[in-house]
Amino acid sequence: MKIVVLNDEPVYLERIEATVRACYNGIELRLFEDGREAWQELLRGDPAFLITSDKMPGMSGEEICRGLLTMRGRFPIIVTSGSPPTAQWVSECKSRGLNVEILTMPFSAKTLRQVLLSHLIIADPPYGDSSTAWPPE
Numbered sequence: 728m729k730i731v732v733l734n735d736e737p738v739y740l741e742r743i744e745a746t747v748r749a750c751y752n753g754i755e756l757r758l759f760e761d762g763r764e765a766w767q768e769l770l771r772g773d774p775a776f777l778i779t780s781d782k783m784p785g786m787s788g789e790e791i792c793r794g795l796l797t798m799r800g801r802f803p804i805i806v807t808s809g810s811p812p813t814a815q816w817v818s819e820c821k822s823r824g825l826n827v828e829i830l831t832m833p834f835s836a837k838t839l840r841q842v843l844l845s846h847l848i849i850a851d852p853p854y855g856d857s858s859t860a861w862p863p864e
Contacts, residue, residue: 729755729772733765733779733788734807739832743778743807746836750843762786766794773802776846781808792820792827803846805830805839 730747734740740758747756757774759765763785769777781788788806793816795804803826806817810831820827828842 729757729774730776730778731757731759731765731768731774733759733762733777733783733791735760735780735783739780739807742836743839746839747778747843749836750840760784762788762791766791769795769798773798776803776805776843778805778807781806789816792816792825795825796820796823801826803828805842807832807834 728751730751732740732743732747734743737760740760744756744758747754757765757768759768762779762783765779766786768774769791777791779788779791783791786794788808792804792806801824805828807830817827817829826846830838830842
């Protein structure tokens with residue numbers, strides 16, 4: 728199972744990576760700080776999940792989601808944002824079949840795990856401290 732994570736802030740990327748790895752043993756995790764590089768990975772094959780920031784260099788989360796509308800595969804997408812993205816593009820993506828969920832920052836590792844759980848089965852659930860909100864301020 729492959730999960731693609733896209734975030735241009737290294738601290739957020741590391742936190743998301745740690746949370747996902749705590750949830751899934753042996754997961755193939757592909758990490759990107761540039762939207763165009765992540766897009767190339769998505770073109771190579773559908774992941775089980777995509778976690779992307781809405782504001783990214785190269786290609787934004789919105790542009791990636793709109794691009795995914797033209798692809799056959801459908802997989803859950805979490806869009807992380809410092810402020811809620813415009814409802815128009817999220818509604819458009821949802822109405823056209825994309826499974827998009829918005830997480831407004833800061834959010835806790837527990838919240839991210841709950842979203843992952845709502846879409847995928849976690850094999851071993853030994854979690855760390857889930858009370859810390861992140862990204863750190």
